[in-house]
Amino acid sequence: MNPRELLRDIKLQQDESEVERLSPWACPSRDAVRRKSEESVAGGHRQNFSLDADRILHSLAYTRYIDKTQVFYLIKNDHITHRVLHVQLVSKIARTIGRLLRLNEDLIEAIALGHDIGHTPFGHDGEFFLSELTSQHGLGPFLHNIQGVRFLEKIERKGKGWNLSLQVLDGILCHDGEVHTQELTPKNDKSFEVFDSEIRQKERDPSLELTPMTVEGCVVRMADTISYVGRDIEDAIRLGLINRRDIPDLCRQVLGDTNGTIVYSLVEDLVSNSLDRPYVSFSPRVGEALKSLKEFNKERIYMSDKVKRQTHKIRLMFRLLFDQYLSDMENQNRKSDIYKEYLDGMSPDYSTNTSPAGIVRDFIAGMTDKYFLDQCHKHIVPDARSIPL
Numbered sequence: 001m002n003p004r005e006l007l008r009d010i011k012l013q014q015d016e017s018e019v020e021r022l023s024p025w026a027c028p029s030r031d032a033v034r035r036k037s038e039e040s041v042a043g044g045h046r047q048n049f050s051l052d053a054d055r056i057l058h059s060l061a062y063t064r065y066i067d068k069t070q071v072f073y074l075i076k077n078d079h080i081t082h083r084v085l086h087v088q089l090v091s092k093i094a095r096t097i098g099r100l101l102r103l104n105e106d107l108i109e110a111i112a113l114g115h116d117i118g119h120t121p122f123g124h125d126g127e128f129f130l131s132e133l134t135s136q137h138g139l140g141p142f143l144h145n146i147q148g149v150r151f152l153e154k155i156e157r158k159g160k161g162w163n164l165s166l167q168v169l170d171g172i173l174c175h176d177g178e179v180h181t182q183e184l185t186p187k188n189d190k191s192f193e194v195f196d197s198e199i200r201q202k203e204r205d206p207s208l209e210l211t212p213m214t215v216e217g218c219v220v221r222m223a224d225t226i227s228y229v230g231r232d233i234e235d236a237i238r239l240g241l242i243n244r245r246d247i248p249d250l251c252r253q254v255l256g257d258t259n260g261t262i263v264y265s266l267v268e269d270l271v272s273n274s275l276d277r278p279y280v281s282f283s284p285r286v287g288e289a290l291k292s293l294k295e296f297n298k299e300r301i302y303m304s305d306k307v308k309r310q311t312h313k314i315r316l317m318f319r320l321l322f323d324q325y326l327s328d329m330e331n332q333n334r335k336s337d338i339y340k341e342y343l344d345g346m347s348p349d350y351s352t353n354t355s356p357a358g359i360v361r362d363f364i365a366g367m368t369d370k371y372f373l374d375q376c377h378k379h380i381v382p383d384a385r386s387i388p389l
Contacts, residue, residue, distance in 0.1 A: 007045035014047055023102040025278045027214040032165040035153075035192060048165055049106035055162045056114040061151045065116070067368035069123045070228070083123075086228060087116055093267065094223035098216060100271045101280075107216040110164075111171030115220060118148030118172075120365050121372040124302075125311050129318040130364060137326075137357035141206050146199055147365050148172045155362055159347030166192055171217030173199065174210040175224055180294055182287035184218035185279040187211040218280045222270055229293055230255075230262035236301045248296055254289035266290065317376045322360055324379045329356035337375065338363050 018028045032048035046054065056062055068083035091112035098108040120126035120142075131142035149169055153161040170190060190198075190213040202208050212218050236242045247257050255265045269286040282290060301307065328336035342363045343351065354362070367375070 004045075011045050011047055018104070021102070022104060023215075023276070025215050026103045027107055027167055027216055029104065029106065032167060033192070034163050034165055036163050038163060047106060049104060049110050049168065052162075052164045052168045053106060053110035053113055055164060056110060056117070056152070056168075059117070059152065059156050059162065061117045061148075061156060061366060062113065064366060064368050067370050068119055068121060069126075069369050070232075083116055083119060086231070087113060089227040089231065090115065090220065090223050093227050093263065094220045097219050097223060097267060097271055097280075101215070101219070101274055103216050103219060104214075107167055107171075107214065108220055110168045111175070111217055111220045112223065114148060114152060114164075114168065114172045115175040115224065116144065116148065117151050118144040118146065118365065120144065120147075121367045121369045122314055125308075125314060126318070129315045130322075130361065132315075133319060133322045134357070134361050139355070139357055139361060140203050142361065142365070143202065143206055144365075145173050145175060146202060147362075149199065150362065151366065154350060155366075158345050159350035166190065166195060167214050167217070170195055170213045171220055173202075174212040174217055175221050176209065178225075179209055180225075180291045181221070182284070182291075183279060183281035184211065184221060186213055186215050186218055188213050215278065215280060222280055222282075225290070225294070226263055226266045226270075229266075229290070229297060230259035232297055232301055233262075234259045236297075236304075239306075241304055241306055242300050246296075246300065248292055251289050251293040251296065254286060255293065262293075317372075317380065318364070320380050321372070321376055322364060325360040325363060326356060329359060337378075342366075 015028065015030045018026070018030075022028065029047040029049050032052075044051070065084035065087055066082070070083050070086050091109055094108045094112050095105045097103075098105045120130050122129075127142060127144050134140060134142045149172055152164055152169065152172070156162055173195070198210055202210060212221060233242070233247065237244055244257055251257075255262045266282070266286065269283050270280060273283050274280040281287075325336065325338045327333075328338055333339070338360065343359065351359070364372070
């Protein structure tokens with residue numbers, strides 16, 4: 001037997017072992033569904049969801065996590081959480097929960113690694129500002145979870161996409177960690193037709209709450225909240241926005257007052273209330289405390305005047321940069337960075353099927369904070385050396 005056949009047989013054995021090893025509510029690797037069949041996938045040595053995790057990890061969009069803001073932007077502090085760390089924390093916490101619940105950890109990892117790939121520079125503020133612009137230009141609201149699916153299906157690999165499994169894409173689409181949920185039961189009767197329909201519905205109604213099709217997707221959504229709620233408190237304390245004693249008494253008593261104790265309490269409660277069940281759930285007491293803590297974070301951290309004091313500048317830069325690129329597209333300015341650094345080599349299908357405003361949206365959404373600021377300095381800030389004397 002040659003090495004390739006040997007490795008393929010090992011993969012088949014791993015697929016078989018999942019039947020006995022995993023919970024009956026888990027999603028087996030052999031159940032992965034793709035838009036296009038791939039002979040190399042069927043004959044390769046990696047299980048389906050492990051392959052998806054690798055594809056996301058090696059995507060250009062994943063690389064750009066390194067300089068994307070989580071909550072606090074334009075702050076020079078090396079210990080403040082950035083998007084790349086948040087994603088790693090979600091993956092670790094979710095895989096811990098998945099292992100205890102006997103779920104498919106490869107599927108969990110793939111969803112966790114890709115769940116925030118659609119985020120703009122400057123976090124949720126950037127998403128809001130870009131959404132204002134896309135709505136004004138007839139594209140509808142900008143939503144980072146839908147944009148994440150766009151990146152992975154239609155933009156990565158110069159428009160070819162990664163052909164990820166439905167289960168992974170669905171988990172990314174439905175990961176809304178900002179929405180408080182005490183219990184999540186998967187909606188497991190989805191197909192790509194249903195998935196595409198849900199995207200269209202979400203575009204029309206951004207408030208529509210979507211439910212993952214797998215328990216693994218539900219776990220990642222819960223882990224998203226678990227990973228950021230206490231971590232944001234630690235960052236806010238480090239920056240002097242709040243004091244530890246400001247944390248509500250109910251939250252302190254039920255969950256603790258440090259990120260470590262909050263994460264441990266939430267994971268322990270979620271696992272104990274979800275074991276051997278077709279859903280994931282917090283207990284009522286812990287769920288109520290978590291809801292209270294998220295409300296505290298929103299009021300005292302996310303909406304803080306100190307955090308928002310530069311948002312008007314960022315909003316203006318988004319508008320000016322969007323207008324600059326749109327003008328370059330309409331005038332076919334091939335010297336523009338949107339041509340040289342984004343559209344160069346892109347598949348004809350992408351350019352043909354995406355409007356100029358849509359291309360601008362995709363270009364800006366993929367930027368890191370630093371690249372965005374560099375582009376603003378290049379296109380918006382006057383250069384005295386260019387002014388003739």
